[in-house]
Amino acid sequence: MTVRLTRRAAVIGLLSSSASIALAGAPTQSPRPTERPALWPPAPRPVTRPEVEDLIANARLGGTTGFVIADAQTGEVIERGSAHVPLPPASVTKTLTSVYGLEALGPHYQFRTTLRAEGTITDGVLDGTLILAGGGDPTLVTDDLAAMAEQLAATGLREVNGGFEVWNGALPYINEIDPDQLDHLGYNPAVSGLNLNFNRVYFEWARTAGDYRVSLDARSELYRPEVHMARMRVVDRDLPVYTYDADGLVDDWTVARRALGNDGSRWLPVRQPALYAGDVFRSFANSHGITLPAPTKRSRAPRGATLVTHSREPLTSVVRDCLKYSTNLTAEAIGLTASARLAGEVEDQHRSAQHMCDWIAQRTGARIAAEDHSGLGSDSKVSAAQMVKFLTAEGVEAQLRPLLKSIPLKDENGRPMETPIKIAAKTGTLNFVSTLAGYIHTETGRELAFAIFSANLGERMAAEGSLDDVPAGAVGWNHRAKALQQVLLKRWGRY
Template sequence: MRPLGFEARTIPDAADLIREAGLGGRVGFAVADALTGEMLEVVNPLYPLPPASVAKAVSCAYALDRLGPGYRFRTRLVSDGVLSEGRLDGDLWLVGSGDPIFDTDALAGMAQQLAAAGVTEVTGRFRVATGALPEIWQIDPGQLPHVGYNPAISALNLNFNRVHFEWEREGEDYTISMDARSASLRPAVRVSRMRIEERTVPVYTYTDAESHDAWTVARGALGNAGSRWLPVRRPAAYMAEVFQTLMADQGVRLSSPTYETAAPETALVLVEHTSAPLDEILRGMMRWSTNLTAEVIGLMATQAGGTRPSSLPESGAAMGAWMRERLGARNVSFVDHSGLGVGSRIRPQDMTHALINAGPSSRLRNLMKDIPMRDEGGNVIENHPIEVVAKTGTLNFVSTLAGYARAPSGRDLAFTIFCADMDRRDAIPEGDRERPQGTRTYNRAAKRLQQALIERWGVVFA
């Protein structure tokens, strides 16, 4: 008969798995019993590394604690005027609350409801209230200007603050469009404008033209046809312009918008759009890793704690203080809430302690997504005995994973695995930052290592 523990002794050591992965840089991990908190195995547990999008798990817990799972964002149309026979004598206000998943279809619904209420004319000004959140130009200044996952942040957010750019060759020229595309609508916009230039690189350039976002694109990079989402730097103006267009479709002309901090407290609510509850929004954020959602809910949570931040690093510092107080972290620092900024740092052991304190049956665990185990060909292994729910994170030469694994015995493990080669990341030329050479190979190897470690723990600590 095989001796007791024979199978566990045949599993490779963690050090062997890390060496075989050949990642370079540094690997740190910490795995513990999620119920008792007993730390089971660690490598570099106290070395702070970039969490990438694993930071969203912290932001998720932060928002649930400060705002509550049932919190809803409310976008309103209000007026201090009088409505009589279709004529609104007074100003019409569009009031934002920071809703991160608000889209053109929702805005069109508000325009339709206003028209259905009988409004056919607005005699006053069209005013936009932007004071619910600070206006932040972009999440991470270190990103390339055209990446859609690095938009501005505002009290009024539309289509994740992205504009849809589309082009199609017609003879020797191109037809181009910039629109606020949704599932059913494509209203054109002027707050973001594109010009084709005769060059090959850079593919895109951006200039702040004071009244609009001025983009150029290299003709040599376009091909016959295509499209992509570009970030919006003026989200309040973006939403205001689209709303004017949608109201014009209803036969109501609005004046050019003016921007204020808040609408009068005595203003009457004409139309209100209410978002899904926060826990549903967070489930989408954890699944799709939407940076804008993470930043909005992080800023809102900081404000709910009594601090009015003016920047993401300031709000990130507040979240770090909360994590130390509520989740037992000792050495953390955040420059944002999404993990997009590579300057954030968490020690693997601190992240694992946070998962333990949140609990293996907590709302946080329930909001995480299933991470399937895969074979050497990358195919999902059906009915794998280890069940994993976690948050992934990926930056150039950074790959992270943190969450819970349930062993075949039913034992719950909390784990954090951070992989980062900061020297290779720092050496990336500026023009190659969107798809640098070697980063896909690194990411695949890191993910194989993460799975191998989880499989090891599922046997050794079952």
Template structure:
């Protein structure tokens, strides 16, 4: 029977992938390395990097860590008036949204506040303000937002348009499940052209966008990244307070609120392990960057950029997990210049253990047939983290064979020459990238099938 199982080299050859392929599979309990190909060649991990970021954050912050967004004041509430300044204090909560902000505004009003006599101040010092995750991305992709101590709606603004006669009505809002407050901190103008579809410029007070009329069609919408997240949240909070009849002054941005300030309202996030589980499932880049930065700061390191914090995580992985030749330029894997060896990623899973915290954060990876259909009740149970960039496809995780044996595996593939050759006007959907990714995923499935049988 074993003779009918293709060798790993045959599976890789059949995939027909250009570039470099590396993998490492091991017994997750004993650490015995079972099969490898280019295990020591560093390749971009893409979103597999979020697995290391999760371990880094759990180690430095703990699974019960919570983000706290606060409204504080140095004044006194009496007869419906807050005599003093009001601070909106961010802690970096990556899941904070307009509904949560609206609840905070409502709770402040429920305390009896009908007027604020002092200034409206916004404390931004919990995290460095970073313009975008990866400068190499197109300006309009929503998965590449800014990072701040105050993050709202994953730092994305909702752009919607509809044709009315020969013109368009457009809106920019901080949309949530129940609210649509309009914003001015991000503005859109329709221009007579066919390409590029979007342009971005940094205006003095707002994000200035233009969109090509020829690309709009009759109606549609999309999320655009926000580059001024603190101003974005501040403006939305002012709007929400206005809805309650409470006017706030133009916000002033400071690093920290006074330590002795009284906490009036507080929003507490879910515990970190729940946040990480959602991040691993949905691969949210903002969450990865925030928790990575917070983990770096927890060790007393103050950094101003993602490459600095990525270097701190690299040093942690080398010390804690024995990795070599690793390099992280961020915590999400969006930057293609990050590097990780397949064997080091597999060793990280072994260190966590087959029933350890990382396995509990990973999502189910269904086994599929040659046509891509899910194989129901497949005997090999797989959980993992995928990663995808143009001409980069990665997967790491655990496979449990019917015998109960747990395997830890990592599979990386990348054609960086082909990626580097992508024309700028094709960077969002480069020709051939989808086919490359599909072939890589089929190869990953075939390798796991092999390992689940041969090493069961």
């Protein structure tokens, strides 16, 4: 048998032999110790890094934080914690919808809104019906309708002897994205095939002598036409601050007088977006001398000649803005349109979201449970592990990463840091839910994919009965969650 003698074993053996000899004949006086040269340089003292569990505990979020950091090309997991716990993804859902829409519709797809004429036009007079037909465009704004009215006048049309109809059947009508949200939240509007101003109306108030002057308009960059299909009344009560009722063809709002203060404004959701768009277009048509009756809803798809077409920019640009500004209506419209293309007619956003989840599972292998396309509903559940599986699937990063927003690392004073670490990601926020997922270019040049999902569902459930937009404790919790994200990103950025 051959015995391999290592350097360490040899040295230990020599030292042991010397010790035995010395003890055999001990001196009567202890020799003065002398410094001996080191046999090799001492090992460096280990540098300890805080455990991730300690970082999460220090954030004082309660609930659960699930996270995964992995190689973006291979999917190999580098670090993870509570990685398989399904949690609400919030607006990180929009990354799923974006890839779904881009692949189902193509990056050059364009939403279109048209003006059609059913009947005959003679000497500038339409003997028939003018139809404003939506194609699902979620980004149509007041200025676009003004341009369409101008183009209609340029065709020579001066008069309409029949009706004026609006058609929203390109997408299913959805009264509100998440029925569990408060009525007055502007980010939870209706969805339809004909939308305007992200289906929001601008409510403004100012105190006058003993009362309030209120107005509702459809303002955009150039215009602010008055709206007739929505009204607001100031009433004497404490709570709720707002109430909503669909009064026939009118969105009927009330607001508590004590909540208004001196003056202010906010966006309110629109529940009848097709009539809203028709109302605004009618005002612009009238300004060009084309008198139209009040709009009525049309149930069947329009026919007849197309007089004016408004085309949105290619879908890639729409997706980029959706991810940047996190517009819920845009995500729902993209997802619904993609499902209609792949699966035919869909009933609502829940059925469409299931089509999307099935598609994602087949396309990437990731298992997602989404109830909508925007992440507004808190019943959606995704684990950090499945999110990273999606992000690292073949072809996903190439499509998604250029469209994601840059997330700066910040110093202890909250100022952006100068660093070679580059992060492109999507944020998500609900009350007591904070999420972040995307990609990191590290100091060493590695490309990583990550997901951080934090949720205190107990606190969220307890706050559901609150009539406040933001319940007590939610703002501080969200700040702590975002601070934890920064700590983790700095940690991973050094890999």
